[in-house]
Amino acid sequence: MMPAEEIVGNAVAKQIRELSLRLEESVRATAQARKELSELQCSAALLVRMVGKPGTCRWCNADVYWVIHQYGPHRKPNGQPTEAPYDPTGINHWATCPLAKEHRHGG
Numbered sequence: 478m479m480p481a482e483e484i485v486g487n488a489v490a491k492q493i494r495e496l497s498l499r500l501e502e503s504v505r506a507t508a509q510a511r512k513e514l515s516e517l518q519c520s521a522a523l524l525v526r527m528v529g530k531p532g533t534c535r536w537c538n539a540d541v542y543w544v545i546h547q548y549g550p551h552r553k554p555n556g557q558p559t560e561a562p563y564d565p566t567g568i569n570h571w572a573t574c575p576l577a578k579e580h581r582h583g584g
């Protein structure tokens with residue numbers, strides 16, 4: 478018969494081992510996700526440079542690429558496609574523009 482302390486100790490040790498395995502798994506998954514994210518960012522940056530029209534943001538003057546959005550929530554009332562600014566990194570400039578927030582509504 479094992480003393481109660483030893484049984485509890487074994488259960489705790491088992492839990493720690495399981496948690497540590499799960500943590501290891503998460504770390505691996507995070508590394509994989511980071512790698513995929515960085516590949517996606519490279520692709521987005523390439524694509525934006527290929528199809529975008531170089532220009533500047535009218536609010537903060539940053540270099541951006543204007544990309545035509547054929548579909549999306551921000552179509553003009555006449556149904557015409559709109560253009561959206563993208564950073565050279567491939568991220569939508571409205572997400573990174575330091576001045577976009579104050580101009581987004583009624584800008």
Ligand SMILES: [Zn+2]
Pocket residue numbers: 534535536537538539570574575576577
């Ligand atoms: Zn800007």
